[in-house]
Amino acid sequence: MAWRRIKQRNCLIGSECNECKTLFYPPKLKCKKCSSSNLSEFKFSGKGSIVSFSEIRNPLYGFEKQTPYTIAIVKLEEGPMLTTQIVDFDKIEIGTKVESCLRVMHTEGHSGMIQYGTKFKPAE
Ligand SMILES: [Zn+2]
Structure with missing residues (x-):
């Protein structure tokens, strides 16, 4: 990839x-x-840490294939907080350092168009 x-x-x-x-x-x-x-x-910078998180088992339309998934509030190093999906992790907790990554958000129904968006994963 x-x-x-x-x-x-x-x-x-x-x-x-x-x-x-x-x-x-x-x-x-x-x-x-x-x-x-x-x-x-x-x-x-795309770097931040987890403020809170929760596992979503009842997906929104368009996210069915990714259930369950984890949504977290991430506080960026520079200050602002955002709500984002966390991917590629075994275990996260409050305070875990994360960084942004680009991932497929969902595919549009009939057109099959892939939308990319920013998600976060634990920082290496
Ligand atoms: Zn101002």
Whole structure:
């Protein structure tokens, strides 16, 4: 799976407010803190740690093939928290260091179109 080696795809693009320097992920067009719309692209390291997690046994539509799966709240090194799926792990706990990786999110019903998205796995 050569695409996994393409490093820059693993990075997380968010935004940074140029007025108050608050960071956001996913990116925002308007700062939630100071309401400025003067934001620019910010590249996160993709590293963080698990704040909380839970195993999902009743999947949302489109996720049936992946049940059960684990959803966690990850706090990025740079500060923002996000909800994400954790993959490729034997055991995780609160505080486990994780990093972003690009994985197939789901395939569209009839078209078979594959959508990729960011997930997290334990950091090596
Ligand atoms: Zn701001």
